Amino acid sequence: MLQIDDTLISFDLIEKYFLCDLSQCKGACCVEGDAGAPLEKGELAVLRRILPEIWDELSPEAQAVIDKQGVAYIDAGGETVTSIVDGKDCVFTCYDEVGVCKCAIEKAYREGRIDFYKPVSCHLYPVRIKHYQTFSAVNLDRWSICKAAELLGKKEGLPAYRFLKEPLTRKFGQEWYDKLETAAEEWLKQKKK
Structure with a gap:
């Protein structure tokens, strides 16, 4: 998990792909x-x-x-x-x-x-937030009904956190999202090594 301010973010949000596919x-x-x-x-x-x-x-x-x-x-x-x-x-x-x-x-x-x-x-959605006493957990909900969105996201190379930029910014603010983007890029670089 990544920590940004008082949130813990699941690596799924960074590593998994997502793009809603309403036609499916x-x-x-x-x-x-x-x-x-x-x-x-x-x-x-x-x-x-x-x-x-x-x-x-x-x-x-x-x-x-x-x-x-x-x-x-x-x-x-x-x-x-x-x-x-x-x-x-x-x-x-x-x-x-x-x-x-x-x-x-x-x-x-x-x-x-x-x-x-x-x-x-x-x-x-598909992010779900669970609030605890001193932090909030930001998790990607994995559900069979969203399989088409995962496949389309992978095809388009769109990580979930980028697909969800607007709502994540709405919820946590631009500064938080900018930190997430920087941390995600660093994490993905490290994974490739």
């Missing part, structure tokens, strides 16, 4: 799993604020879940996570004309209708 996975990371997307402090209030702007793009089933329990709930691990429909889809999913799962929040952001991109945990 169809956005399965927004559907598969046993809980919704983890929310950071303050994101729940933002989701409630932007909900009217994206409401009509949500499925009737998602709207019913939100009406009943809200946009989020506390999962088995005690984290606040986005609500899900029938134990699968995040309530903020929507589907395009070819059946690819997309994020209604990100869609509205890209269209300039809202000022919030999407929850940081979603933007960071």
Whole structure:
């Protein structure tokens, strides 16, 4: 692991390749799993604020879940996570004309209708962050549904940390990302020796 400030970063983030391939996975990371997307402090209030702007793009089933329990709930691990429909889809999913799962929040952001991109945990995926008392662990989640992304990333020669530059910078700041990039380059040089 690499240490930058109060974070420990898995070498997988540097050594593994990644490039989302929605044509293959169809956005399965927004559907598969046993809980919704983890929310950071303050994101729940933002989701409630932007909900009217994206409401009509949500499925009737998602709207019913939100009406009943809200946009989020506390999962088995005690984290606040986005609500899900029938134990699968995040309530903020929507589907395009070819059946690819997309994020209604990100869609509205890209269209300039809202000022919030999407929850940081979603933007960071496949990175997952685990907070401990004195540090945070930054790990690359390895999951079979992302195999196509790993293969495409390898084909394009795109390491995961570079693919995730924007969300990593959003989460930790430009200075942190610059340190990561320098450390990654040094690590990869050493591995080649």
